[in-house]
Amino acid sequence: MFEPHGPKRLSGIITGDETWFPFFIIPLKRLNRMWVDGQGDRPVVLRPGFQSQKRMFAIFFNYSGPIVFDILPQDTAMTATHYVPNVLSQVKSAINKQRLKVSTSRTLFLHDNAGPYKARATTQSLRELGIQVLPHPAYSPDLAPCDFWLFAILKDRLAGRRFDRIQDLAKAVNSELRTIPEEDYQGVLRKWQIRLKRCMHRESSRVF
Structure with a gap:
């Protein structure tokens, strides 16, 4: 579909998902690594509690950058x-x-198989928009650009910062989102295509 002479273009894809952003994002474990001698104490690493304050954000982007926040x-x-x-x-x-x-007829929509995305109201709305939904294998975050790329970048950049108001958290997330170069958004869609090819190759080489 996305080969040089294929019918579709990566520039026509819109993809996204939702994720929780805590008001305080604990730095990744790799950032807490340090050498300790035999007599030293191990560093204390915080873990988020289940009651930690957080809000859910939905972010979608295309070949040029973010379009939904x-x-x-x-x-x-x-x-x-x-x-x-x-x-939507x-x-x-x-x-x-x-x-x-990019005409509407060439727009391709990529989201996962979560309940809200498969609901009748959602599928009907997408049909009315004339948007083709790309199939996405169940339980495959490795084929979802937000899961294997975008959300990790945003949370890594916000790690260690504390926010007291949702307005401040939203401003920080949006600011980091806008600083990602356009070529990075284009690059991750090409990486997504490579991941698809690898999955197809592995499936075709399986022995049943």
């Missing part, structure tokens, strides 16, 4: 009721702005 209400996860009017409405606006570059 949505903050869910406090203590709520993603549902189709929120997804359609808040996330921003997707529709982005498509309308770039019609001269």
Whole structure:
């Protein structure tokens, strides 16, 4: 599909997901590594508690960069009721702005198989927009660009910073999101294509 003379282009893909951002992101374990002698004490590494304050963010991007930045209400996860009017409405606006570059008929939508994405309201809304949804294997975060790339970068950059208000957290997340170069967004979609090819190759070489 995405070969040089294929019918589709990576520039037509819109992909994204949602994730929790704590108001304090504990640095990764690798950042806490240090040498200690036989008499020294091991460093104390904090772990997030299950009651840690956090908010869910939905972020979607295309070949040029982020197009959806949505903050869910406090203590709520993603549902189709929120997804359609808040996330897909921003997707529709982005498509309308770039019609001269990529027609709606060439737009490809990539999200995982979570409940809100498979709900009737979601699938109906995508059909009305005329967007083709790319198939995504279940339980495959290694084939979801947000999971294997974007969210890790954002949380790594925010690690060690504490936020007291959702406005400050949202501003920081959005700021880091906007500093990622356009070529990085293009590069991760090419990496996604390479990952697909590797999965296809492994499947075709399996012995049954």
